[in-house]
Amino acid sequence: MKKDKTGIPRTRLSAAVSLALLAAGPVAAQQLEEVVVTAQKRQQSMQDIGISVTAFSGNKLRELGMTSSTDIVTMTPGLNYTTPNAEGSQTNFFLRGVGLNDFTDANENPVAVYMDEVYRGAMAGLSFQLFDIQRVEVLRGPQGTLFGRNTTGGLVHFLSEPPTEEFSGYADLTLGEESEVKFEGAIGGAISDTLMGRLSVATHDYDPYVKNRLGRDYNGLESRAARGQLKWVPSDTFDVLLSANYAKNDAEVGAWQHQSTKFGADGFTSVALPGNEDFWGTCPGCDVFGYSDTDGDPWAGDYDREGTVYVKSEGGAATINWDLNDSLTLTSITAYQTVERTQEEDTDAGPVPLAPSFPAETDQFTQELRLSGGDDRSQWVAGVYYYDSEVEATYTLDALGLGFVFLDTDMTQDTESWSVFGQYEFAINDQWSVIAGLRYSSEEKELDYQGFDRSGIFAAETAAGNLPLTPTRPLPDSTFFFSTDTVGSLAKHDETNVTGKLELDWRPADDLLLYASYSRGTKSAGFNTGFLDETFIFASNVPETVPYDEEVLDAFEVGFKSDLAGGLVRLNGAAFYYDYSDLQTFRFELLNQVIFNTDGQYWGGELELTAAPMEGLDLALGAAYLDTTVEDVPDGAGVPRDRTAVSAPDWSLNASARYEWGFMEGTMAALATYSYQGETYFDIQNPDIAQEEGYSLANVRLEWASPSDAWILSAFVNNVTDEEYLVYTFDFTGSFGFNQQAYGKPRWAGVSARYSF
Template identity: 55%
Template sequence: MMILRPYRLTAAIVSLTALCAGPLAQAQVLEEVVVTAQKREQSLQDVGVSVTAFSGEQIKDLGFTNSVDVIAQTPGLSYGTPTAEGNNASLTLRGVGLADFNDNNEGPVAVYVDEVYVSALSGVTFQLFDLERVEVLRGPQGTLYGRNTTGGLVHFVSVKPSEETQGYFEVTVAENSQFKVEGALGGSLGDAVQARLSYAHNEYDGYVDNRGPGTEDPNDADNNAARLQLAFQPTDAIDVLFNVHGSKNNANMGAWQHEATYSPDGGVTSLPLPADLNLYGSCPGCDAFGYRDDDDDPWAGAYDRDGDLDIENKGASLNFQWAGDSVTLTSITAFENFERLYEEDTDISPFKIVHNTYTADIDQFTQEIRLSGETDAMHWLAGFYYYDQETDGGFQIDASGIGFIIGDANYKQETSSWSLFGQIEYDLSDRWSVIGGLRYTDEERELDYLSQELNGLLPPDANVMFDYDEKISHDNVTGKLELDFRPTDSTLIYGSVSLGTKSAGFNTGLLDETGLFGLTVRGDVPYGEEELTSYEVGFKTDLFGGTSRLNASAFYYDYSDYQAFAFVNLNQVIFNTDATVTGMELEFVTNPIEGLDILLGASLLDAEAEDIPLNDASGITRDRTMTLAPDFSLNGVVRYEWGVSAGRVAAQVDFNYQDETFFDIQNHPISREDGYDVWNARLTYYSQDDTWSVSAFVNNLFEEEYRVYSFDVTNLFGFNQVAYGRPRWAGVSFRYNLN
């Protein structure tokens, strides 16, 4: 059951009462939101897909600075940080996600930036700057997007160059010595040529206090990103957009919190270790190495390693569009490179026990060609998509500090895939229309993997722990059938059946068949593709004379060969099983009086994975709640704006509530996070001509202590790795607009 703390609820009611104490205004028509969910511009209310969209202005007003920030105000979307803040993120939409952090994998919730697919998990987390909008599409998008969109997708769209000279500059100073600056400048360079240059920098000190021998306070940041766009119109029918971009994110290691744990039943269940129990013979309440973090501070710890987190991205794309009399040809060619180095104090103690290091270099090439057109009663689209990716990855576990292994794994994975797809939308009458689409995909993936023991625990000529070189290939057909009904001009009712898949792949990490570290079964290295069949109904409607908008959807997912993720000792394993997911979302937006905007969103979810084996050798299986899939979540924004003598003032409160959730498919008690709510507040003054504005903000207003992820290594080391969200964070921003 949802419980919001009484004092927070009272504060919200008082704030809302104060904001509403203004004169009633005539009904206003809400601003139309344009999205490209079906690869053409449409009003959000005309698309029979469950979509949450944020305009660039909303992104600014909500204080979103990072790609994962949109989660707070998107029903059904959640995430975890399996390898520390700013690192490989795990997005989960309607319970569909994958918590694996290996660089050779891709998530089932796809991320696109300016119509280019981002394959690398390390590329999912990035700075937000100079954006036109963000679109979140729920449910399988197996026709128009195809690749690994069983859960849906998140699309970030940049502001494009224009003929008018436009730009802005914004600077933020905040707690933890944060200094953030971003800006953009664009306009015409001559006849039929425009450009736009955008830049962002964000740095702050570590907000976790290090009491150990390490020299740095972790969870800091030093991030830079830039984007240059050049647009050409050589003829009236041709538009060319060139986009070159890059980013570099540097931080001290992500700081896990240490929780001593034990299993009372041989590994089936993991529980917190009582402070007075000397289970491992080291000290009361301590893990197997004799350490216990007992300061009760989620933003402090004792670390001996100042690990680096370095993520670099560089890429370019060419978007070519030719518009004929009745057809439009679009070609998008893109190249992306992602490099990652992550060093971790895995034992999260002041002693050198276990240190993990991850490296990856990922090259990606994509080519999409689309042909589209329309008649009085029909919209159609056909296309071809090619994808090629190469991942050079490595993983090292160094336990030499306790006289154990130095396991060194290196691999190369190559993936090539091509697809043909098409979709037709046909108007049966003024009120009824039908949409049908199909996509055929052919894919091949090869893994060349070698892990070795470097600490001399095996003979030099027998130090190979695992050697693997195999290929997998598969093809599939996905698609969609949808029926739309418009009983009024302001109401859409839709029902759809859609099919999505996620590619087959390989488990990596420290694979071992020597018995020194573990005992990997070679047949468990590959896992099969997953398939999701979605049945969905929904409606979108305007209410109360256009002052309000209500969108709702309900769905049932039949999941075949769901790619479940389990963390076994220090290795991660993906395996196939079945699952079912049911749920619904609701979004309500209203402008009841002049100046007052209220946005509310809610998600109900029942996500269950079947036949999950116990973490032992018994062979017993159980049904389990899927990870990062809370039964209920609620989000909202209340914003009131009023005029003053020399400008405008806006006061805003936003919140996000998340019900109980699990970080591990075993549903251990130590992997469960109870329900929590996070509140933010912002006050902004705008100049009379909107040339400049200044804002004061407080994030995590009540300094909620909440976990965003955990890794259970009870059976191996007797502790749980726990990652917490940020503490209270206050600051001010100044923005200048050049228009």
């Protein structure tokens, strides 16, 4: 397929242009609905804020068939995600290329995830079912003032349907391929004159779709979730919302595809191994263990271990709103969340006994207290925020079946931080306004880590004098001890920082906003964990390389928000330049992940168009361009080179068209969606084996709604063309001579029925 100079296939570019032209065509029967968001801690029209935002209503999520928190990436320009362990496990969001593909439980995302104004720090708890959702907001760019913690790239905010006085609810059942059964439902209403509640539940099950030639099949799902809310409103000026949540994901996942690899001509760059070359001396086309997967089927493999991802999340929150007077509101949000995770996978993606396990638990407490107020010309908010987290993990690597080691690690990381923040917006006149915000944060983080070899190999080498005892190897079978007792202040971070923003808005007309802003965001400092080893046999750790510094992002952005053709067309756009200092960058060495600090520059922009060119027809188009440079990444020879950031496609496009017409006294609607992801790397070294060259996904949906919308019947097909596309790779060439590959879901069809009351 031919491409133009932008790198986008001409047919895709033509389709995008056609949609834009159609949007300026026939007159629609009604204007586009106003989109209300809470990006500045108060309800505002999306068109009135100088932040690049994509938002989905709960009804739009349903129409688009989005059932998981990660599904929103397909229709959000500039948003991507990776799951370095397995589907449903550690989830890393990337926004405008800002993200971190680490998979240790001690780390947090630089794209923050919030649920009902509560920060979710544990990456294991970020893949969850979408059910009974009122709205999802994606805010691009650092949100270092009002949200603060780890919002270098932006944030994703999920908001539940709240309790109301009106008795209402729904039940939704979906049946699909691989014996899929998905149910969600909710019921709520007034319990008394001052008390109302809502209960929401969801289940999702399907059989494995990756066939295992040696045993139990892979990539199935068993998921349960529930949310309960009670809202007490004793007066017009005071209310309390109590909420509790529970989710459990128990799945047979982790089915990597196996690709045999070798070192290239430079001696360190990984390349695919030809099927007729015996590079490792085991057999032609084989890895170090003598295995090769040559069937070319991304949905089958030879797995000698039953892969499992088990994630349980539960918690609760109390939100209090008190109007002290007509212009002053006090808000308190107290929340606790615990996430348990166990990850077991067949790392070698073949019949070799190489079995790591990653059990961990994260406990988190947060408290936010803020005051907000304003008048006709100004709005302000000020507050304090407290965060406390404890992560406990016990990772093991069982290679005894290979006559190798049994690595056993125990880790505890404690984090405590607090911050004060404030933002002020002032209208200079009817056209010009200025926004200024500032946040001061202080954080302490401490790591206590112990690593052992249970096979006796290390102890034997120590007895032979080959592995000397050191303060960080105090015992014969120890691999690494890292705590304040052994390395002193290296095991503790004590940081303060100042973030914030400055923005200028210009409204030359009621339906046009132009803005320019500078903002700063940070991601907190941390520690490298995993299978640390000072012996340089399985890793290359010395105490000085375990801690890494916080990253700082200075962002410059210009953009516009516009409503055209009398409200029938909405066109929003933004361009940005990011200057990174101490960018936290991930690379893999031997058997261990390593995060190090460097610098970088990113630039690009997004364009989003929605239109109703004729009665019954709704169109949406999104596009994002991204250029990233990560500086001074050492290659296999230790030579620093500039690289492209991971999960940062140069181009991404999304489009949807929905047409609605009367049918059988109700309404029939047909929906088609399209998304394109351009060239993407999954490894900071940018080898060809860690690259997805670009792919397209198309979904279709047909639904009928009864006259009152009480019943909605749907049929859908996702990934209509059965596209085979990579969503992640992991390179083990240096250790074992293979590359792990993970593919997205195959074509998936189903039907659903929904009843609302």
